[in-house]
Amino acid sequence: MNNRLFVKGNEAVAMGAIEAGCRYYFGYPITPQNDIPEYMSREMPKVGGFFLQAESEVAAINMVLGAGAAGGRVMTSSSGPGISLKAEGMSFMAGSEVPAVIVNMQRPGPGLGGIDASQADYFQAVKGAGHGGYRLIVLAPWSVQELYDLGMLAFDLADRYRTPVMILGDAMLGQMKEALIPHSYHRPADLPEKDWVVCGKGRRNHANVVKSLMLKDGELEAHNWHLHAKYDLIKQRETRCATDNLDGAELLVTAFGCAARIARTAIDMARGEGMKVGMIRPVTVFPFPSEVYLQATARTPKVLCIELNNGQMVEDVRLSVDRQADVRFYGRPGGTGSLPTPEELLEQIRKHYKD
Amino acid sequence: MAVSVQPVFERPKVLKTTATHYCAGCHHGIVHRLVAEAIDHFGVQDRTIGIGSVGCSVLLYEYFDIDVVEAPHGRAPAVGTGVKRVHPDSVVFTYQGDGDLAAIGTAEIIHAANRGELMTVIFLNNTTYGMTGGQMAPTTLPGQVTTTSPYGRDVKVEGYPIRMAELIAMLGGTGFSARVAVDTPQRVLEAGKTIRKAFGMQIEKQGFAFVEVLGACPTNWGMSALEANARVSGEMMGYFPLGVYKDITVSA
Numbered sequence: 001m002n003n004r005l006f007v008k009g010n011e012a013v014a015m016g017a018i019e020a021g022c023r024y025y026f027g028y029p030i031t032p033q034n035d036i037p038e039y040m041s042r043e044m045p046k047v048g049g050f051f052l053q054a055e056s057e058v059a060a061i062n063m064v065l066g067a068g069a070a071g072g073r074v075m076t077s078s079s080g081p082g083i084s085l086k087a088e089g090m091s092f093m094a095g096s097e098v099p100a101v102i103v104n105m106q107r108p109g110p111g112l113g114g115i116d117a118s119q120a121d122y123f124q125a126v127k128g129a130g131h132g133g134y135r136l137i138v139l140a141p142w143s144v145q146e147l148y149d150l151g152m153l154a155f156d157l158a159d160r161y162r163t164p165v166m167i168l169g170d171a172m173l174g175q176m177k178e179a180l181i182p183h184s185y186h187r188p189a190d191l192p193e194k195d196w197v198v199c200g201k202g203r204r205n206h207a208n209v210v211k212s213l214m215l216k217d218g219e220l221e222a223h224n225w226h227l228h229a230k231y232d233l234i235k236q237r238e239t240r241c242a243t244d245n246l247d248g249a250e251l252l253v254t255a256f257g258c259a260a261r262i263a264r265t266a267i268d269m270a271r272g273e274g275m276k277v278g279m280i281r282p283v284t285v286f287p288f289p290s291e292v293y294l295q296a297t298a299r300t301p302k303v304l305c306i307e308l309n310n311g312q313m314v315e316d317v318r319l320s321v322d323r324q325a326d327v328r329f330y331g332r333p334g335g336t337g338s339l340p341t342p343e344e345l346l347e348q349i350r351k352h353y354k355d
Numbered sequence: 356m357a358v359s360v361q362p363v364f365e366r367p368k369v370l371k372t373t374a375t376h377y378c379a380g381c382h383h384g385i386v387h388r389l390v391a392e393a394i395d396h397f398g399v400q401d402r403t404i405g406i407g408s409v410g411c412s413v414l415l416y417e418y419f420d421i422d423v424v425e426a427p428h429g430r431a432p433a434v435g436t437g438v439k440r441v442h443p444d445s446v447v448f449t450y451q452g453d454g455d456l457a458a459i460g461t462a463e464i465i466h467a468a469n470r471g472e473l474m475t476v477i478f479l480n481n482t483t484y485g486m487t488g489g490q491m492a493p494t495t496l497p498g499q500v501t502t503t504s505p506y507g508r509d510v511k512v513e514g515y516p517i518r519m520a521e522l523i524a525m526l527g528g529t530g531f532s533a534r535v536a537v538d539t540p541q542r543v544l545e546a547g548k549t550i551r552k553a554f555g556m557q558i559e560k561q562g563f564a565f566v567e568v569l570g571a572c573p574t575n576w577g578m579s580a581l582e583a584n585a586r587v588s589g590e591m592m593g594y595f596p597l598g599v600y601k602d603i604t605v606s607a
Contacts, residue, residue, distance in 0.1 A: 024437070050440050062463070065430075066439075069424045088427050198424050200442065
């Protein structure tokens with residue numbers, strides 16, 4: 001299974017999901033992620049899985065809720081406007097602790113916006129799109145290979161913590177083709193048994209109920225503290241971050257996803273000019289790698305955060321460094337022609353490196 | 356002399372002993388019992404999964420001793436679709452009210468029926484939003500006063516009450532669609548048979564099965580239980596005729 005393949009990002013995340021045992025997919029067409037439902041409709045029947053094109057994103061996410069509650073490894077995918085519609089279902093799944101994987105191949109907004117690459121849904125993803133105060137685990141791949149790898153990991157995280165997991169990609173990552181080395185999925189031996197799912201009582205002496213309504217005195221508060229403790233555990237155990245050349249850096253550049261790819265090229269150009277530039281790339285944006293920023297800025301108190309939006313992750317960077325660093329921002333808010341070039345970012349690095 | 360006592364009326368096995376929260380004269384309790392009797396009849400308690408909805412019946416899992424998923428408002432047929440696809444041999448039913456099924460969940464019910472999802476839908480139509488305190492529903496009758504139609508439902512503004520059993524019957528995936536009521540002992544027996552039929556359709560994989568039950572809501576109608584019952588028998592049946600609107604097991 002180690003052939004190098006040349007595949008699209010949208011297909012890679014679907015391939016990783018099927019390899020990880022995802023057997024149920026429910027979705028609705030929206031650009032720029034249509035390759036995912038198309039791939040799933042073609043490939044699911046071949047592995048004994050099930051694909052259904054729902055009547056709406058609302059219906060799709062609730063089918064995901066049902067399939068997840070019934071114990072299936074299940075996934076949906078969408079983009080901006082469709083993710084907004086799924087917010088209700090994601091809140092219910094977080095509240096009733098139903099594992100599932102949701103892919104958002106971001107496009108710029110607000111409203112219909114456009115269909116190009118964007119990172120404008122960062123807040124929506126990491127602060128909880130829906131009501132009631134919950135968290136998703138949010139994975140932020142930056143390559144086709146990572147879409148595949150994190151696409152697999154997402155199912156294990158969802159099952160381990162009984163929580164919905166989002167893969168936060170974008171139009172560029174989803175639509176581009178690059179090399180992928182597929183590999184076999186190995187199920188972690190310590191994943192918890194799904195003894196809580198609905199499957200018919202069978203011989204159990206109690207019924208399983210998957211719900212989020214908690215009306216008894218103190219019940220909801222206790223449940224919310226339970227969710228809070230779970231999110232704390234996720235922060236301790238599941239924070240993932242890639243760093244490069246932090247030692248001796250005069251400037252830290254930070255970005256995630258496709259912005260990090262462009263920044264990567266610009267950083268290499270800056271180093272070619274003799275600038276000492278370090279890089280921090282969060283791989284999980286919830287949990288956010290705050291400790292990495294805190295430690296790095298103790299030595300290098302200047303950060304340039306680059307995003308394909310008006311400044312969203314930069315708020316988490318500032319919270320992480322707690323005023324011990326000068327945090328600056330450069331972003332482009334999206335639409336056709338709004339993708340920055342490496343030269344454009346190099347210009348920003350030069351400017352912020354100097355002053 | 357030993358006396359042999361034969362029970363003639365028992366609590367269905369599927370129903371717990373928990374007292375329901377329903378108001379006096381509400382028909383949910385009767386309909387719960389009929390659903391429970393159908394599950395007992397087929398002996399499928401161990402593989403039945405209920406999908407709760409948002410409305411007065413949201414606490415379904417307090418009364419039925421079966422696995423239950425609680426769906427967001429209107430989404431029970433979508434949640435049921437997901438459950439059924441993972442466990443194709445399970446018996447899945449949704450239990451929904453008129454606001455849930457015929458307003459916010461219109462898309463989900465129409466498409467689940469049209470796909471022929473093998474599930475049974477129990478739809479309690481009491482012409483009002485019960486749990487939120489008596490607002491206008493998609494089935495509120497013309498002229499009916501509710502808390503959000505204080506001058507009576509004006510069909511020129513708010514449109515007409517939707518006849519769901521007829522609408523669902525038009526869809527290709529529907530195997531069975533009927534409307535019943537539980538306002539008299541005889542009709543309770545008829546409704547029980549119809550609900551049993553709708554579970555049987557699913558178990559025999561005959562298509563989507565839909566039963567609309569006309570129900571009373573004395574509290575929100577501002578009526579006594581008897582007055583509310585009489586409204587079901589009269590005004591409601593006038594607009595929502597009882598009958599079987601589709602049954603693919605009966606040839607024309």
